[in-house]
Amino acid sequence: MEQKRQNTKFLLRVENLRKEFGGIVALEKVSFSVNSNLIKAIIGPNGAGKTTIFNIVSGIYSPTKGKVLFKEERIDNLSPHLIAKKGISRTFQNLQIFPNLTVIENVMVGCHPWTKSGFLSCILKTGKNRREEKKIYERAEELLKFVGLAEKKSLFPSSLTFHQQRLVEIARALATEPELILLDEPAAGLNARETIDMAELIYKIKEKGICVLLVEHDMDLVMDISQEVVVLDSGRVIAEGEPESIQKNEEVIAIYLGEKEFVKNKKS
Protein backbone atom coordinates (compact mmCIF):
# COMPACT_ATOMS: atom_id res chain seq x y z
CA MET A 1 0.00 0.00 0.00
CA GLU A 2 2.75 2.35 1.05
CA GLN A 3 4.73 1.51 -2.05
CA LYS A 4 1.77 1.98 -4.32
CA ARG A 5 1.27 5.42 -2.94
CA GLN A 6 4.89 6.21 -3.60
CA ASN A 7 4.58 5.09 -7.19
CA THR A 8 1.56 7.18 -7.92
CA LYS A 9 2.76 10.12 -5.91
CA PHE A 10 3.34 12.30 -8.92
CA LEU A 11 0.86 11.53 -11.59
CA LEU A 12 2.15 14.34 -13.78
CA ARG A 13 5.41 16.19 -13.51
CA VAL A 14 6.45 19.10 -15.65
CA GLU A 15 10.12 20.03 -15.47
CA ASN A 16 11.79 23.19 -16.69
CA LEU A 17 9.39 23.65 -19.53
CA ARG A 18 10.25 26.24 -22.15
CA LYS A 19 8.20 27.02 -25.22
CA GLU A 20 9.03 29.53 -27.91
CA PHE A 21 6.82 30.59 -30.77
CA GLY A 22 9.12 32.22 -33.29
CA GLY A 23 10.94 34.72 -31.14
CA ILE A 24 8.30 34.91 -28.43
CA VAL A 25 8.88 32.98 -25.23
CA ALA A 26 5.51 31.69 -24.05
CA LEU A 27 6.77 29.54 -21.19
CA GLU A 28 10.03 29.65 -19.30
CA LYS A 29 11.32 27.30 -16.59
CA VAL A 30 7.86 26.08 -15.75
CA SER A 31 7.95 23.25 -13.24
CA PHE A 32 5.16 21.80 -11.18
CA SER A 33 3.70 18.44 -10.37
CA VAL A 34 0.27 17.01 -9.92
CA ASN A 35 -0.45 14.36 -7.31
CA SER A 36 -3.08 11.81 -8.01
CA ASN A 37 -6.59 12.16 -6.73
CA LEU A 38 -6.85 15.90 -6.39
CA ILE A 39 -8.09 18.94 -8.21
CA LYS A 40 -5.36 21.34 -9.18
CA ALA A 41 -5.87 24.67 -10.88
CA ILE A 42 -3.57 26.73 -13.05
CA ILE A 43 -4.44 30.41 -12.85
CA GLY A 44 -2.92 33.55 -14.25
CA PRO A 45 -3.76 36.56 -16.37
CA ASN A 46 -4.54 36.27 -20.07
CA GLY A 47 -1.51 35.29 -22.10
CA ALA A 48 0.28 33.81 -19.10
CA GLY A 49 0.72 30.53 -20.98
CA LYS A 50 -1.90 28.39 -19.28
CA THR A 51 -3.39 26.91 -22.41
CA THR A 52 0.12 26.44 -23.84
CA ILE A 53 0.87 24.14 -20.91
CA PHE A 54 -2.27 22.14 -21.71
CA ASN A 55 -1.31 21.95 -25.35
CA ILE A 56 2.12 20.62 -24.42
CA VAL A 57 0.84 18.09 -21.89
CA SER A 58 -1.76 16.80 -24.35
CA GLY A 59 0.83 16.57 -27.11
CA ILE A 60 -0.45 19.21 -29.51
CA TYR A 61 2.80 21.18 -29.10
CA SER A 62 6.17 19.78 -28.24
CA PRO A 63 8.19 21.84 -25.78
CA THR A 64 11.26 23.75 -26.92
CA LYS A 65 13.02 22.55 -23.79
CA GLY A 66 12.11 20.59 -20.68
CA LYS A 67 10.32 17.40 -19.82
CA VAL A 68 6.80 16.21 -19.23
CA LEU A 69 6.50 13.03 -17.19
CA PHE A 70 3.31 11.06 -16.71
CA LYS A 71 3.60 8.27 -14.17
CA GLU A 72 7.39 8.73 -14.33
CA GLU A 73 7.42 8.20 -18.09
CA ARG A 74 8.35 10.89 -20.57
CA ILE A 75 5.48 11.90 -22.78
CA ASP A 76 6.75 15.09 -24.42
CA ASN A 77 7.15 14.54 -28.16
CA LEU A 78 4.50 11.81 -28.16
CA SER A 79 1.60 12.56 -30.47
CA PRO A 80 -1.77 13.39 -28.88
CA HIS A 81 -3.45 10.08 -29.63
CA LEU A 82 -0.70 8.16 -27.83
CA ILE A 83 -0.91 10.47 -24.84
CA ALA A 84 -4.66 9.90 -24.76
CA LYS A 85 -3.97 6.19 -24.70
CA LYS A 86 -1.65 6.63 -21.72
CA GLY A 87 -4.46 8.18 -19.73
CA ILE A 88 -4.58 11.94 -20.24
CA SER A 89 -7.67 13.52 -21.71
CA ARG A 90 -8.80 17.09 -22.16
CA THR A 91 -11.48 19.59 -23.07
CA PHE A 92 -11.00 22.78 -25.03
CA GLN A 93 -11.46 26.42 -24.14
CA ASN A 94 -13.02 27.22 -27.50
CA LEU A 95 -15.21 24.17 -27.88
CA GLN A 96 -13.89 21.54 -30.28
CA ILE A 97 -17.02 19.48 -30.48
CA PHE A 98 -17.69 17.34 -33.59
CA PRO A 99 -20.65 19.15 -35.18
CA ASN A 100 -21.21 16.38 -37.74
CA LEU A 101 -21.69 13.68 -35.09
CA THR A 102 -24.64 13.24 -32.73
CA VAL A 103 -24.15 13.83 -29.02
CA ILE A 104 -23.72 10.16 -28.22
CA GLU A 105 -21.44 9.64 -31.22
CA ASN A 106 -19.28 12.49 -29.93
CA VAL A 107 -18.87 10.62 -26.67
CA MET A 108 -18.38 7.32 -28.49
CA VAL A 109 -15.36 8.78 -30.29
CA GLY A 110 -13.87 9.23 -26.84
CA CYS A 111 -13.94 5.45 -26.38
CA HIS A 112 -11.28 5.15 -29.06
CA PRO A 113 -8.20 4.52 -26.89
CA TRP A 114 -9.51 1.35 -25.27
CA THR A 115 -11.22 -0.19 -28.30
CA LYS A 116 -9.66 -2.00 -31.25
CA SER A 117 -11.92 -2.63 -34.25
CA GLY A 118 -10.12 -1.75 -37.47
CA PHE A 119 -11.31 -1.15 -41.04
CA LEU A 120 -11.82 -4.79 -41.86
CA SER A 121 -13.78 -5.86 -38.80
CA CYS A 122 -15.91 -2.69 -39.08
CA ILE A 123 -16.71 -3.42 -42.73
CA LEU A 124 -17.48 -7.07 -42.07
CA LYS A 125 -19.29 -6.34 -38.80
CA THR A 126 -17.76 -9.34 -37.11
CA GLY A 127 -19.20 -10.64 -33.87
CA LYS A 128 -16.29 -9.16 -31.96
CA ASN A 129 -16.95 -5.81 -33.58
CA ARG A 130 -20.65 -5.91 -32.65
CA ARG A 131 -19.84 -6.74 -29.04
CA GLU A 132 -17.33 -3.93 -28.86
CA GLU A 133 -19.79 -1.53 -30.46
CA LYS A 134 -22.37 -2.43 -27.82
CA LYS A 135 -19.83 -1.82 -25.06
CA ILE A 136 -18.93 1.57 -26.54
CA TYR A 137 -22.59 2.57 -26.80
CA GLU A 138 -23.35 1.54 -23.24
CA ARG A 139 -20.33 3.36 -21.86
CA ALA A 140 -21.24 6.52 -23.76
CA GLU A 141 -24.81 6.32 -22.48
CA GLU A 142 -23.53 5.93 -18.93
CA LEU A 143 -21.31 8.98 -19.26
CA LEU A 144 -24.09 11.08 -20.75
CA LYS A 145 -26.18 10.14 -17.75
CA PHE A 146 -23.26 11.10 -15.50
CA VAL A 147 -23.10 14.62 -16.94
CA GLY A 148 -26.89 14.85 -17.15
CA LEU A 149 -27.45 14.73 -20.90
CA ALA A 150 -28.98 11.27 -21.27
CA GLU A 151 -32.09 12.51 -23.04
CA LYS A 152 -30.11 14.55 -25.59
CA LYS A 153 -28.11 11.65 -26.95
CA SER A 154 -29.49 11.51 -30.47
CA LEU A 155 -29.42 15.25 -31.09
CA PHE A 156 -26.72 17.08 -32.98
CA PRO A 157 -24.57 19.39 -30.84
CA SER A 158 -25.82 22.50 -32.63
CA SER A 159 -29.18 22.14 -30.90
CA LEU A 160 -27.62 22.16 -27.44
CA THR A 161 -26.89 25.16 -25.24
CA PHE A 162 -23.31 26.27 -24.74
CA HIS A 163 -23.31 24.73 -21.27
CA GLN A 164 -24.58 21.41 -22.61
CA GLN A 165 -21.94 21.39 -25.34
CA ARG A 166 -19.33 21.82 -22.61
CA LEU A 167 -20.82 18.82 -20.85
CA VAL A 168 -20.61 16.77 -24.05
CA GLU A 169 -16.92 17.61 -24.26
CA ILE A 170 -16.41 16.52 -20.67
CA ALA A 171 -18.30 13.26 -21.23
CA ARG A 172 -16.23 12.70 -24.38
CA ALA A 173 -13.02 13.30 -22.45
CA LEU A 174 -14.12 10.93 -19.70
CA ALA A 175 -14.89 8.25 -22.27
CA THR A 176 -11.18 7.79 -22.90
CA GLU A 177 -11.02 6.45 -19.30
CA PRO A 178 -8.34 8.93 -18.26
CA GLU A 179 -6.37 9.07 -15.05
CA LEU A 180 -5.82 12.77 -15.57
CA ILE A 181 -8.27 15.13 -17.18
CA LEU A 182 -7.33 18.63 -18.32
CA LEU A 183 -10.23 21.07 -18.26
CA ASP A 184 -9.55 24.27 -20.15
CA GLU A 185 -11.75 27.00 -18.65
CA PRO A 186 -14.74 24.78 -17.94
CA ALA A 187 -16.79 27.68 -16.56
CA ALA A 188 -16.05 30.27 -19.26
CA GLY A 189 -19.27 31.58 -20.73
CA LEU A 190 -21.46 29.93 -18.10
CA ASN A 191 -23.90 31.77 -15.88
CA ALA A 192 -23.80 31.61 -12.07
CA ARG A 193 -26.15 28.65 -11.77
CA GLU A 194 -24.35 26.68 -14.46
CA THR A 195 -20.99 27.47 -12.86
CA ILE A 196 -22.16 25.92 -9.58
CA ASP A 197 -23.33 22.83 -11.47
CA MET A 198 -19.98 22.67 -13.21
CA ALA A 199 -18.14 22.87 -9.87
CA GLU A 200 -20.23 19.97 -8.60
CA LEU A 201 -19.50 17.96 -11.71
CA ILE A 202 -15.77 18.58 -11.43
CA TYR A 203 -15.93 17.42 -7.83
CA LYS A 204 -17.81 14.31 -8.90
CA ILE A 205 -15.12 13.56 -11.47
CA LYS A 206 -12.47 13.75 -8.79
CA GLU A 207 -14.56 11.45 -6.60
CA LYS A 208 -14.39 8.88 -9.38
CA GLY A 209 -10.64 8.78 -8.77
CA ILE A 210 -9.72 10.89 -11.76
CA CYS A 211 -7.21 13.64 -11.21
CA VAL A 212 -8.35 17.05 -12.49
CA LEU A 213 -6.05 19.78 -13.73
CA LEU A 214 -7.93 22.88 -14.73
CA VAL A 215 -7.29 26.30 -16.15
CA GLU A 216 -9.87 28.76 -14.95
CA HIS A 217 -10.54 32.46 -14.65
CA ASP A 218 -13.42 32.21 -12.20
CA MET A 219 -11.54 32.70 -8.91
CA ASP A 220 -14.45 31.68 -6.70
CA LEU A 221 -14.72 28.39 -8.53
CA VAL A 222 -10.98 27.80 -8.34
CA MET A 223 -10.68 28.59 -4.64
CA ASP A 224 -13.77 26.52 -3.87
CA ILE A 225 -12.91 23.24 -5.48
CA SER A 226 -9.16 22.96 -5.92
CA GLN A 227 -6.75 21.60 -3.37
CA GLU A 228 -3.73 23.12 -5.06
CA VAL A 229 -3.15 26.13 -7.24
CA VAL A 230 -0.31 27.11 -9.56
CA VAL A 231 -0.07 30.77 -10.48
CA LEU A 232 1.43 31.66 -13.82
CA ASP A 233 2.46 35.09 -15.05
CA SER A 234 4.13 35.84 -18.38
CA GLY A 235 5.15 32.25 -18.82
CA ARG A 236 6.65 31.72 -15.36
CA VAL A 237 5.38 30.03 -12.25
CA ILE A 238 5.22 32.69 -9.54
CA ALA A 239 3.47 30.74 -6.80
CA GLU A 240 2.26 27.26 -6.01
CA GLY A 241 0.36 25.96 -3.01
CA GLU A 242 -2.97 25.59 -1.28
CA PRO A 243 -5.70 28.08 -2.15
CA GLU A 244 -5.50 29.78 1.25
CA SER A 245 -1.79 30.50 0.95
CA ILE A 246 -2.19 31.65 -2.64
CA GLN A 247 -4.86 34.12 -1.64
CA LYS A 248 -2.42 35.64 0.87
CA ASN A 249 0.57 35.67 -1.48
CA GLU A 250 1.46 39.29 -2.15
CA GLU A 251 2.88 38.80 -5.60
CA VAL A 252 -0.30 37.06 -6.66
CA ILE A 253 -2.44 39.79 -5.14
CA ALA A 254 -0.44 42.41 -6.98
CA ILE A 255 -1.07 40.72 -10.31
CA TYR A 256 -4.64 39.83 -9.63
CA LEU A 257 -5.90 42.95 -7.91
CA GLY A 258 -5.22 44.86 -11.06
CA GLU A 259 -7.14 42.40 -13.10
CA LYS A 260 -9.97 42.14 -10.58
CA GLU A 261 -10.37 45.89 -10.51
CA PHE A 262 -10.49 45.83 -14.26
CA VAL A 263 -13.15 43.16 -14.28
CA LYS A 264 -15.23 45.07 -11.74
CA ASN A 265 -15.01 48.22 -13.83
CA LYS A 266 -16.02 46.36 -16.92
CA LYS A 267 -19.03 44.84 -15.19
CA SER A 268 -20.32 48.17 -13.86
Place this chain on the structure above:
Amino acid sequence: MGKGNLSGFLILTAFILIAPLLVRNPYYIGILVFWGIYTLITIGLSLLIGYTGQISLGHAAFFGLGAYTSGILSTHFKLSPWLGLIAAVFIAAFVAFIIGAPALKLRGHYLAMATLAFGEIIYIVFNQWISLTGGPSGFGGIPRFCLGGFCLESDFTYYYFVWAIVLLAFLASLNLIHSRVGRALRSIHGSEIAANCMGVDTSGYKLKVFVLSGALGGLAGSLYAHFVTFLSPGTFSVMFSVVLLTMVAVGGMRNIWGAITGTAILTILPEYLRVFQDYDILIYGGVLLLIMIFLPEVLVMGIFNLIKKSLKKAR
Protein backbone atom coordinates in the same frame (compact mmCIF):
# COMPACT_ATOMS: atom_id res chain seq x y z
CA MET B 1 -26.31 0.68 -40.36
CA GLY B 2 -29.63 2.25 -39.46
CA LYS B 3 -33.08 1.11 -40.44
CA GLY B 4 -33.39 3.83 -43.08
CA ASN B 5 -30.13 2.79 -44.67
CA LEU B 6 -31.15 -0.85 -44.78
CA SER B 7 -34.47 -0.21 -46.48
CA GLY B 8 -32.75 2.27 -48.78
CA PHE B 9 -30.21 -0.36 -49.70
CA LEU B 10 -32.94 -2.93 -50.43
CA ILE B 11 -34.78 -0.45 -52.65
CA LEU B 12 -31.55 0.35 -54.46
CA THR B 13 -30.80 -3.35 -54.97
CA ALA B 14 -34.28 -3.97 -56.35
CA PHE B 15 -33.91 -1.01 -58.68
CA ILE B 16 -30.54 -2.20 -59.92
CA LEU B 17 -31.97 -5.66 -60.58
CA ILE B 18 -34.83 -4.46 -62.75
CA ALA B 19 -33.28 -1.37 -64.36
CA PRO B 20 -31.80 -3.14 -67.44
CA LEU B 21 -35.10 -4.90 -68.06
CA LEU B 22 -36.79 -1.53 -68.26
CA VAL B 23 -34.13 0.04 -70.48
CA ARG B 24 -33.55 -2.81 -72.96
CA ASN B 25 -31.61 -0.62 -75.38
CA PRO B 26 -28.01 -1.94 -75.15
CA TYR B 27 -26.58 1.55 -75.50
CA TYR B 28 -28.36 2.67 -72.35
CA ILE B 29 -27.33 -0.46 -70.50
CA GLY B 30 -23.77 0.59 -71.32
CA ILE B 31 -24.49 3.95 -69.67
CA LEU B 32 -25.73 2.12 -66.56
CA VAL B 33 -22.49 0.13 -66.50
CA PHE B 34 -20.52 3.39 -66.54
CA TRP B 35 -22.74 4.64 -63.74
CA GLY B 36 -21.70 1.62 -61.67
CA ILE B 37 -18.01 1.96 -62.48
CA TYR B 38 -17.92 5.66 -61.64
CA THR B 39 -19.95 5.04 -58.48
CA LEU B 40 -17.14 2.85 -57.18
CA ILE B 41 -14.80 5.82 -57.41
CA THR B 42 -17.25 8.30 -55.94
CA ILE B 43 -18.00 6.00 -52.99
CA GLY B 44 -14.30 6.19 -52.15
CA LEU B 45 -14.28 9.94 -52.73
CA SER B 46 -17.31 10.38 -50.51
CA LEU B 47 -15.55 8.55 -47.69
CA LEU B 48 -12.44 10.65 -48.23
CA ILE B 49 -13.96 14.08 -48.84
CA GLY B 50 -17.44 13.99 -47.37
CA TYR B 51 -16.74 11.96 -44.27
CA THR B 52 -13.07 12.54 -43.47
CA GLY B 53 -12.85 16.06 -44.88
CA GLN B 54 -9.75 15.48 -47.02
CA ILE B 55 -10.04 16.70 -50.60
CA SER B 56 -8.57 14.97 -53.64
CA LEU B 57 -8.38 16.39 -57.13
CA GLY B 58 -6.39 13.46 -58.45
CA HIS B 59 -8.67 10.48 -58.36
CA ALA B 60 -8.81 10.11 -62.12
CA ALA B 61 -5.16 9.02 -61.73
CA PHE B 62 -6.07 6.03 -59.55
CA PHE B 63 -8.81 5.16 -62.00
CA GLY B 64 -6.24 5.37 -64.81
CA LEU B 65 -3.60 3.41 -62.91
CA GLY B 66 -6.11 0.60 -62.38
CA ALA B 67 -7.22 0.66 -65.98
CA TYR B 68 -3.72 0.69 -67.46
CA THR B 69 -2.36 -1.91 -65.01
CA SER B 70 -5.17 -4.32 -65.75
CA GLY B 71 -5.18 -3.53 -69.46
CA ILE B 72 -1.42 -3.83 -69.96
CA LEU B 73 -1.04 -7.02 -67.91
CA SER B 74 -3.83 -8.80 -69.74
CA THR B 75 -2.95 -7.52 -73.22
CA HIS B 76 0.84 -7.17 -73.43
CA PHE B 77 1.65 -9.88 -70.90
CA LYS B 78 -1.29 -12.16 -71.65
CA LEU B 79 -2.16 -12.58 -67.99
CA SER B 80 -5.67 -13.39 -66.85
CA PRO B 81 -7.87 -10.29 -66.50
CA TRP B 82 -8.63 -11.48 -62.97
CA LEU B 83 -4.95 -11.17 -62.08
CA GLY B 84 -5.05 -7.79 -63.76
CA LEU B 85 -7.95 -6.77 -61.54
CA ILE B 86 -6.11 -7.77 -58.38
CA ALA B 87 -2.93 -6.06 -59.57
CA ALA B 88 -4.93 -2.92 -60.44
CA VAL B 89 -6.29 -2.68 -56.91
CA PHE B 90 -2.88 -3.23 -55.36
CA ILE B 91 -0.99 -0.82 -57.62
CA ALA B 92 -3.57 1.93 -57.07
CA ALA B 93 -3.52 1.31 -53.30
CA PHE B 94 0.27 1.28 -53.26
CA VAL B 95 0.56 4.54 -55.20
CA ALA B 96 -2.10 6.08 -52.94
CA PHE B 97 0.02 5.09 -49.97
CA ILE B 98 3.20 6.60 -51.45
CA ILE B 99 1.46 9.83 -52.47
CA GLY B 100 -0.82 10.06 -49.44
CA ALA B 101 1.88 9.74 -46.79
CA PRO B 102 3.46 13.13 -47.58
CA ALA B 103 0.45 14.83 -49.22
CA LEU B 104 -2.02 14.27 -46.38
CA LYS B 105 0.16 16.36 -44.10
CA LEU B 106 -1.22 19.25 -46.13
CA ARG B 107 -4.65 20.71 -45.53
CA GLY B 108 -7.42 22.25 -47.59
CA HIS B 109 -6.30 24.02 -50.75
CA TYR B 110 -2.76 22.74 -50.41
CA LEU B 111 -3.90 19.15 -50.38
CA ALA B 112 -6.10 19.89 -53.40
CA MET B 113 -3.08 21.34 -55.23
CA ALA B 114 -0.84 18.39 -54.36
CA THR B 115 -3.38 15.81 -55.55
CA LEU B 116 -4.06 17.88 -58.66
CA ALA B 117 -0.35 17.85 -59.49
CA PHE B 118 -0.20 14.11 -58.86
CA GLY B 119 -3.10 13.59 -61.27
CA GLU B 120 -1.34 15.65 -63.91
CA ILE B 121 1.92 13.69 -63.50
CA ILE B 122 0.18 10.35 -63.94
CA TYR B 123 -1.64 11.74 -66.98
CA ILE B 124 1.71 12.75 -68.51
CA VAL B 125 3.11 9.27 -67.81
CA PHE B 126 0.16 7.69 -69.67
CA ASN B 127 0.89 9.96 -72.62
CA GLN B 128 4.65 9.58 -72.71
CA TRP B 129 5.38 5.95 -71.80
CA ILE B 130 4.53 4.97 -75.34
CA SER B 131 6.09 1.49 -75.35
CA LEU B 132 3.70 0.42 -72.61
CA THR B 133 0.64 2.66 -72.92
CA GLY B 134 0.65 3.35 -76.63
CA GLY B 135 0.91 7.08 -75.89
CA PRO B 136 -1.85 9.50 -76.85
CA SER B 137 -3.43 7.11 -79.32
CA GLY B 138 -3.76 4.38 -76.68
CA PHE B 139 -4.13 0.67 -77.24
CA GLY B 140 -6.98 -1.79 -77.72
CA GLY B 141 -7.68 -5.49 -77.76
CA ILE B 142 -8.08 -5.80 -74.01
CA PRO B 143 -9.71 -9.16 -73.23
CA ARG B 144 -12.97 -9.54 -71.32
CA PHE B 145 -13.37 -11.22 -67.96
CA CYS B 146 -14.07 -14.94 -68.33
CA LEU B 147 -15.01 -17.53 -65.77
CA GLY B 148 -14.60 -21.10 -66.91
CA GLY B 149 -15.95 -21.08 -70.44
CA PHE B 150 -18.30 -18.16 -69.84
CA CYS B 151 -17.16 -14.70 -70.82
CA LEU B 152 -18.77 -11.44 -69.78
CA GLU B 153 -19.24 -10.37 -73.38
CA SER B 154 -22.63 -8.72 -73.37
CA ASP B 155 -23.34 -5.39 -71.69
CA PHE B 156 -26.24 -7.09 -69.96
CA THR B 157 -24.12 -9.63 -68.05
CA TYR B 158 -21.38 -7.09 -67.43
CA TYR B 159 -23.95 -4.78 -65.90
CA TYR B 160 -24.86 -7.32 -63.24
CA PHE B 161 -21.22 -8.18 -62.65
CA VAL B 162 -20.25 -4.55 -62.10
CA TRP B 163 -23.25 -3.71 -59.94
CA ALA B 164 -22.74 -6.75 -57.72
CA ILE B 165 -19.32 -5.32 -56.91
CA VAL B 166 -20.68 -1.79 -56.48
CA LEU B 167 -23.43 -2.92 -54.13
CA LEU B 168 -20.92 -4.88 -52.06
CA ALA B 169 -18.64 -1.85 -51.85
CA PHE B 170 -21.61 0.31 -50.96
CA LEU B 171 -22.74 -2.05 -48.21
CA ALA B 172 -19.19 -2.19 -46.87
CA SER B 173 -19.07 1.62 -46.79
CA LEU B 174 -22.41 1.85 -44.99
CA ASN B 175 -21.07 -0.54 -42.36
CA LEU B 176 -17.85 1.40 -42.11
CA ILE B 177 -19.50 4.78 -41.62
CA HIS B 178 -21.55 3.59 -38.66
CA SER B 179 -18.69 2.00 -36.80
CA ARG B 180 -15.75 2.86 -34.59
CA VAL B 181 -13.61 3.61 -37.63
CA GLY B 182 -16.37 5.60 -39.31
CA ARG B 183 -16.86 7.77 -36.25
CA ALA B 184 -13.11 8.35 -36.12
CA LEU B 185 -13.11 9.44 -39.78
CA ARG B 186 -16.04 11.79 -39.25
CA SER B 187 -14.47 13.19 -36.10
CA ILE B 188 -11.41 14.16 -38.14
CA HIS B 189 -13.72 16.18 -40.36
CA GLY B 190 -15.35 17.74 -37.29
CA SER B 191 -12.18 18.74 -35.45
CA GLU B 192 -8.87 17.17 -36.21
CA ILE B 193 -7.24 18.37 -32.99
CA ALA B 194 -10.03 17.12 -30.76
CA ALA B 195 -10.09 13.78 -32.60
CA ASN B 196 -6.37 13.44 -32.06
CA CYS B 197 -6.67 14.24 -28.35
CA MET B 198 -9.43 11.64 -28.00
CA GLY B 199 -7.00 8.95 -29.11
CA VAL B 200 -7.73 8.91 -32.84
CA ASP B 201 -4.56 8.43 -34.86
CA THR B 202 -5.62 11.12 -37.31
CA SER B 203 -2.74 10.85 -39.78
CA GLY B 204 -3.02 7.06 -39.79
CA TYR B 205 -6.74 7.15 -40.50
CA LYS B 206 -6.39 9.81 -43.17
CA LEU B 207 -3.81 7.70 -44.96
CA LYS B 208 -5.86 4.52 -44.65
CA VAL B 209 -9.01 6.10 -46.05
CA PHE B 210 -6.96 7.66 -48.88
CA VAL B 211 -5.53 4.24 -49.72
CA LEU B 212 -9.02 2.72 -49.57
CA SER B 213 -10.40 5.33 -51.94
CA GLY B 214 -7.39 4.86 -54.24
CA ALA B 215 -7.96 1.11 -54.26
CA LEU B 216 -11.63 1.61 -55.16
CA GLY B 217 -10.47 3.87 -58.00
CA GLY B 218 -8.10 1.14 -59.19
CA LEU B 219 -10.86 -1.45 -59.03
CA ALA B 220 -13.12 0.81 -61.09
CA GLY B 221 -10.29 1.29 -63.57
CA SER B 222 -9.88 -2.44 -64.12
CA LEU B 223 -13.64 -2.87 -64.60
CA TYR B 224 -13.53 -0.01 -67.11
CA ALA B 225 -10.59 -1.45 -69.07
CA HIS B 226 -12.20 -4.87 -69.54
CA PHE B 227 -15.51 -3.30 -70.51
CA VAL B 228 -14.37 -0.71 -73.02
CA THR B 229 -11.42 -2.90 -74.16
CA PHE B 230 -9.62 0.21 -75.38
CA LEU B 231 -7.63 2.74 -73.35
CA SER B 232 -6.31 6.19 -74.16
CA PRO B 233 -5.07 8.86 -71.74
CA GLY B 234 -7.86 11.34 -72.45
CA THR B 235 -10.26 9.48 -70.18
CA PHE B 236 -7.97 9.98 -67.18
CA SER B 237 -7.18 13.67 -67.44
CA VAL B 238 -7.43 16.06 -64.53
CA MET B 239 -10.74 17.20 -65.98
CA PHE B 240 -12.21 13.81 -65.10
CA SER B 241 -11.05 14.26 -61.50
CA VAL B 242 -13.08 17.44 -61.45
CA VAL B 243 -16.09 15.62 -62.87
CA LEU B 244 -15.77 12.97 -60.14
CA LEU B 245 -15.64 15.68 -57.51
CA THR B 246 -18.71 17.31 -59.04
CA MET B 247 -20.57 13.98 -58.88
CA VAL B 248 -19.91 13.79 -55.14
CA ALA B 249 -20.77 17.44 -54.61
CA VAL B 250 -24.01 17.36 -56.60
CA GLY B 251 -25.25 14.25 -54.80
CA GLY B 252 -24.39 15.64 -51.40
CA MET B 253 -20.95 15.47 -49.83
CA ARG B 254 -22.00 14.46 -46.38
CA ASN B 255 -23.88 11.36 -47.30
CA ILE B 256 -22.65 8.24 -49.03
CA TRP B 257 -26.00 8.05 -50.84
CA GLY B 258 -24.98 11.28 -52.48
CA ALA B 259 -22.18 9.46 -54.30
CA ILE B 260 -24.57 7.06 -55.98
CA THR B 261 -27.17 9.69 -56.96
CA GLY B 262 -24.68 12.37 -57.95
CA THR B 263 -22.92 9.89 -60.19
CA ALA B 264 -26.24 8.84 -61.70
CA ILE B 265 -27.14 12.43 -62.51
CA LEU B 266 -23.79 13.31 -64.05
CA THR B 267 -23.57 10.07 -66.04
CA ILE B 268 -27.12 9.82 -67.29
CA LEU B 269 -28.20 13.45 -67.60
CA PRO B 270 -25.85 14.35 -70.51
CA GLU B 271 -27.33 11.47 -72.53
CA TYR B 272 -30.85 12.85 -72.18
CA LEU B 273 -29.68 16.37 -72.94
CA ARG B 274 -28.43 15.29 -76.39
CA VAL B 275 -31.83 16.27 -77.80
CA PHE B 276 -30.92 19.91 -77.16
CA GLN B 277 -27.93 19.48 -79.48
CA ASP B 278 -25.66 22.53 -79.26
CA TYR B 279 -27.27 23.78 -76.08
CA ASP B 280 -26.78 20.59 -74.06
CA ILE B 281 -23.76 21.85 -72.08
CA LEU B 282 -25.61 25.06 -71.24
CA ILE B 283 -28.62 23.20 -69.88
CA TYR B 284 -26.39 20.68 -68.12
CA GLY B 285 -24.65 23.49 -66.25
CA GLY B 286 -27.99 25.07 -65.46
CA VAL B 287 -29.39 21.87 -63.97
CA LEU B 288 -26.30 21.38 -61.81
CA LEU B 289 -26.55 24.96 -60.64
CA LEU B 290 -30.22 24.53 -59.69
CA ILE B 291 -29.47 21.33 -57.78
CA MET B 292 -26.68 22.98 -55.81
CA ILE B 293 -28.84 25.99 -54.98
CA PHE B 294 -32.07 24.24 -54.03
CA LEU B 295 -30.89 20.86 -52.78
CA PRO B 296 -27.45 21.49 -51.34
CA GLU B 297 -25.84 18.54 -49.56
CA VAL B 298 -29.02 16.56 -49.25
CA LEU B 299 -30.17 15.60 -52.72
CA VAL B 300 -30.85 12.02 -51.68
CA MET B 301 -32.50 13.06 -48.47
CA GLY B 302 -34.69 15.48 -50.38
CA ILE B 303 -35.77 12.72 -52.74
CA PHE B 304 -36.21 10.28 -49.83
CA ASN B 305 -38.38 12.72 -47.95
CA LEU B 306 -40.53 13.30 -51.02
CA ILE B 307 -41.04 9.53 -51.40
CA LYS B 308 -41.77 9.19 -47.70
CA LYS B 309 -44.36 11.95 -47.84
CA SER B 310 -46.10 10.52 -50.87
CA LEU B 311 -46.11 7.05 -49.28
CA LYS B 312 -47.75 8.45 -46.16
CA LYS B 313 -50.36 10.20 -48.26
CA ALA B 314 -51.06 6.99 -50.14
CA ARG B 315 -51.71 5.20 -46.88
